Amino acid sequence: MNNQPIIKMHNIHKSFNGISVLKGIDIEVNKSDVLAVIGPSGSGKSTLLRCLNNLETIDDGTIQVAEDFLTTSVNNKAVYADKITQKRILSRMGMVFQQFNLFPHMTVLENLLEAPVQVKNMKKDEVLPIAEDLLHKIGLFDKKDAYPSRLSGGQQQRVAIARALCMSPDIMLFDEPTSALDPELTIGVLNTMRQLAEEHMTMIVVTHEMGFARDVASNVIFMADGNIVEQGNPETFFTHPQEERTKSFLTNML
Ligand code: ADP
Ligand code: MG
Numbered sequence: 001m002n003n004q005p006i007i008k009m010h011n012i013h014k015s016f017n018g019i020s021v022l023k024g025i026d027i028e029v030n031k032s033d034v035l036a037v038i039g040p041s042g043s044g045k046s047t048l049l050r051c052l053n054n055l056e057t058i059d060d061g062t063i064q065v066a067e068d069f070l071t072t073s074v075n076n077k078a079v080y081a082d083k084i085t086q087k088r089i090l091s092r093m094g095m096v097f098q099q100f101n102l103f104p105h106m107t108v109l110e111n112l113l114e115a116p117v118q119v120k121n122m123k124k125d126e127v128l129p130i131a132e133d134l135l136h137k138i139g140l141f142d143k144k145d146a147y148p149s150r151l152s153g154g155q156q157q158r159v160a161i162a163r164a165l166c167m168s169p170d171i172m173l174f175d176e177p178t179s180a181l182d183p184e185l186t187i188g189v190l191n192t193m194r195q196l197a198e199e200h201m202t203m204i205v206v207t208h209e210m211g212f213a214r215d216v217a218s219n220v221i222f223m224a225d226g227n228i229v230e231q232g233n234p235e236t237f238f239t240h241p242q243e244e245r246t247k248s249f250l251t252n253m254l
Pocket of ligand 2: 175
């Protein structure tokens with residue numbers, strides 16, 4: 001496996017209204033890694049992903065994606081890259097949210113075509129075969145002309161994943177992608193993610209699905225109160241957690 005870090009986040013600090021939410025987070029993700037991020041509500045998991053994807057700005061720290069610096073600390077202050085570099089970095093990452101956020105007035109296929117055509121200026125004819133392949137892959141080709149409201153939550157989330165993949169990202173970020181779904185609908189979404197991992201997609205997955213984290217992740221991070229409390233490979237992490245906070249969290253989750 002390639003051991004080249006594709007994501008480096010160093011000393012990430014973020015406050016909202018003077019309240020510190022990320023207190024110096026360090027993360028490295030190698031190519032084809034699946035990093036599972038777990039932890040109680042309010043621990044800063046979403047904020048961490050949102051900082052990486054530039055949906056939030058950081059107060060201090062360095063974020064590097066492959067060879068590009070999104071931001072780097074100068075005198076304890078984050079300094080961001082120019083807009084062109086930012087765009088190049090962001091185009092490498094796809095994000096899937098808890099709420100599927102499909103465009104309700106567009107069909108499934110139109111949802112997939114939108115960003116490649118509008119953001120990457122690709123021709124519709126170029127994107128069409130890619131989009132259709134992805135719909136076959138997630139088993140929803142027969143729904144390509146349906147509107148999102150006609151799909152189940154699980155189907156909508158699979159479309160949201162395919163929509164992100166249609167931009168050909170190198171990295172996929174997932175923020176509790178199954179938390180809004182009934183248990184029987186989570187399986188299809190988790191299977192789609194599992195398949196992506198098998199195809200060596202680099203992924204960061206914030207999740208409450210401990211089974212998925214244990215089976216699929218290459219590394220697990222446990223966050224609490226804006227800090228990384230413990231991390232390790234899933235085998236060690238789940239069978240021999242070291243920290244009391246990790247132990248009590250896992251006892252409540254499993
Ligand atoms: P998690 O995803 O682990 O549940 P979040 O990253 O969503 O945690 O939130 C961490 C903390 O930051 C919470 O206390 C939350 O209320 C706060 N927070 C998150 N986003 C904002 C925001 N835009 N404005 C103010 N506070 C926020
Ligand atoms: Mg969250």
